[in-house]
Amino acid sequence: MSDAREPVTGIEVPINLKYEFTAGAALARFLSSIREGRIVGQRCPGCSSVYVPPRGSCSRCGIATEEEVEVSDRGVIESFTIVHIPLPGNPVKPPFIAANILLDGTDMACLHLVSEVPTERVVVGMRVQAVWKPREEWGYTFENIAWFKPVEGA
Amino acid sequence: MREAAIVGYVQGPQRRYAGAANESELIMPVVGEVMRQTGVTMQDIDFTCSGSCDYLQGAAFAFVEGLSALATVPPIKESHVEMDAAWALYEALLKIWTGDADVCLVYGFGKSSPGELRSVLTLQLDPYYHVPLWPDSVSMAALQARALLDSGAASERDLAEVVARSRVNALANPNAQLKGRPTVEQLLAEPAFVSPLRRHDCAPITDGASAMIVASGDAARRLCARPAWIRGIDHRMETGILGARDLTRSPSARLAAERAGVARGRVDLVELHAPFSHQEIILRRELGLANEVPVNLSGGALAANAMMVAGFDRIGYVAGCILEGKADRGVAHATSGHCLQQNLVAVLEA
Numbered sequence: 001m002s003d004a005r006e007p008v009t010g011i012e013v014p015i016n017l018k019y020e021f022t023a024g025a026a027l028a029r030f031l032s033s034i035r036e037g038r039i040v041g042q043r044c045p046g047c048s049s050v051y052v053p054p055r056g057s058c059s060r061c062g063i064a065t066e067e068e069v070e071v072s073d074r075g076v077i078e079s080f081t082i083v084h085i086p087l088p089g090n091p092v093k094p095p096f097i098a099a100n101i102l103l104d105g106t107d108m109a110c111l112h113l114v115s116e117v118p119t120e121r122v123v124v125g126m127r128v129q130a131v132w133k134p135r136e137e138w139g140y141t142f143e144n145i146a147w148f149k150p151v152e153g154a
Numbered sequence: 155m156r157e158a159a160i161v162g163y164v165q166g167p168q169r170r171y172a173g174a175a176n177e178s179e180l181i182m183p184v185v186g187e188v189m190r191q192t193g194v195t196m197q198d199i200d201f202t203c204s205g206s207c208d209y210l211q212g213a214a215f216a217f218v219e220g221l222s223a224l225a226t227v228p229p230i231k232e233s234h235v236e237m238d239a240a241w242a243l244y245e246a247l248l249k250i251w252t253g254d255a256d257v258c259l260v261y262g263f264g265k266s267s268p269g270e271l272r273s274v275l276t277l278q279l280d281p282y283y284h285v286p287l288w289p290d291s292v293s294m295a296a297l298q299a300r301a302l303l304d305s306g307a308a309s310e311r312d313l314a315e316v317v318a319r320s321r322v323n324a325l326a327n328p329n330a331q332l333k334g335r336p337t338v339e340q341l342l343a344e345p346a347f348v349s350p351l352r353r354h355d356c357a358p359i360t361d362g363a364s365a366m367i368v369a370s371g372d373a374a375r376r377l378c379a380r381p382a383w384i385r386g387i388d389h390r391m392e393t394g395i396l397g398a399r400d401l402t403r404s405p406s407a408r409l410a411a412e413r414a415g416v417a418r419g420r421v422d423l424v425e426l427h428a429p430f431s432h433q434e435i436i437l438r439r440e441l442g443l444a445n446e447v448p449v450n451l452s453g454g455a456l457a458a459n460a461m462m463v464a465g466f467d468r469i470g471y472v473a474g475c476i477l478e479g480k481a482d483r484g485v486a487h488a489t490s491g492h493c494l495q496q497n498l499v500a501v502l503e504a
Binding site: 011013015017018019020021022023024025026027028055056057058059060061062063064 | 173174175176177178179182185186196209211212213219221222223224225226227265267268269270273274277281282285286
């Protein structure tokens with residue numbers, strides 16, 4: 001090749017798409033409750049499993065879930081990972097602990113942060129409790145809970 | 155080749171806006187109903203396949219969340235196509251033909267209302283040369299319509315006649331979104347939307363879901379007194395580069411129809427997935443349909459066009475007519491991409 005120009009190795013093609021996200025009927029009720037500081041899931045009429053956040057259906061039985069159940073803001077770490085790599089767009093700075101937390105009275109873990117504990121002390125099975133942000137910061141989001149911390153004295 | 159037939163099909167309501175319903179809430183009613191009608195339970199289903207596109211509602215892995223609508227304990231064998239569910243049906247048929255499955259659940263869902271559909275569909279184009287220009291789906295269809303009008307193969311009146319017939323046919327379809335009795339003159343008096351297309355020449359934006367049970371020979375006969383046998387099905391694709399195509403023709407649709415065996419017998423009805431009125435004219439020509447064959451008795455995509463479902467619904471509608479004894483042999487077509495880029499044709503018989 002006699003072409004001396006630099007090869008093109010990439011181009012920038014910005015993509016902006018606007019959406020009006022719809023959470024779904026079940027999740028919308030969950031978000032309305034958490035705005036008031038309550039965690040509300042749904043119980044399956046078939047297998048009695050309780051889901052938080054609820055999806056409006058039981059993925060075990062494939063049927064609609066209607067009954068709403070308020071659950072505790074305490075639970076147990078089912079699995080966790082210590083994240084050392086910063087993720088683009090993630091406001092949480094590493095290292096941080098992302099954990100699957102099974103809230104008491106529920107049957108499927110939900111994902112949240114664990115903090116106020118040295119990373120080397122986190123273990124599967126550790127009991128944790130929610131650390132809520134100040135009430136005036138609450139919105140329609142699971143982020144009303146800043147993170148979970150070990151239950152004192154547990 | 156093993157025989158395969160559609161033994162049940164359910165279409166949900168087709169609406170401009172499905173409200174707060176998420177994907178599982180859209181899917182659950184149609185999957186539940188098709189299983190109730192056929193007497194099939196999740197334990198009877200060997201393979202499940204769905205068609206949807208996460209870009210439509212802007213929710214990552216929405217197709218995985220959609221699985222919450224199914225009973226997935228004990229674990230199921232499942233697959234997904236980022237395409238119209240007509241191609242999910244094709245994947246299910248492959249499982250049946252190869253002997254991997256006897257009873258399959260196929261469903262499609264599309265919720266376009268949260269996003270800007272015309273722009274979302276631009277992302278189907280080549281990402282380097284075309285997407286940066288952001289041509290939208292209606293404008294590209296308008297280019298095709300203009301080419302067709304300029305070729306002399308159709309007039310604006312022909313387009314309006316397609317729309318008028320769709321609206322009238324849709325009156326008999328309780329799920330249709332757009333229906334009525336407009337005259338051709340009324341339609342022609344409407345202003346241009348993206349010239350030469352008027353608004354009514356374009357399919358509406360629709361939220362919806364549909365589900366189907368398809369089964370191998372013996373299973374189909376056991377589940378259903380009059381299955382809709384899939385006697386031929388074929389899909390073909392053309393380049394995504396619009397400038398490299400003659401937009402007035404659809405060689406891929408012609409070839410798919412030929413391979414599916416459309417011409418091998420009398421055709422009682424045809425459902426063509428034409429999201430724009432002029433595309434029905436192109437497809438009629440390529441499929442070699444006689445003038446008297448009824449086209450889009452359901453109203454077609456101009457009456458309701460849930461993305462990733464509307465092609466599947468064409469097959470479902472023809473199957474429904476056979477299951478109910480209203481027809482003995484029908485042809486269904488599904489399309490994907492811009493300007494009829496990809497086409498699937500199926501021949502169904504009693």
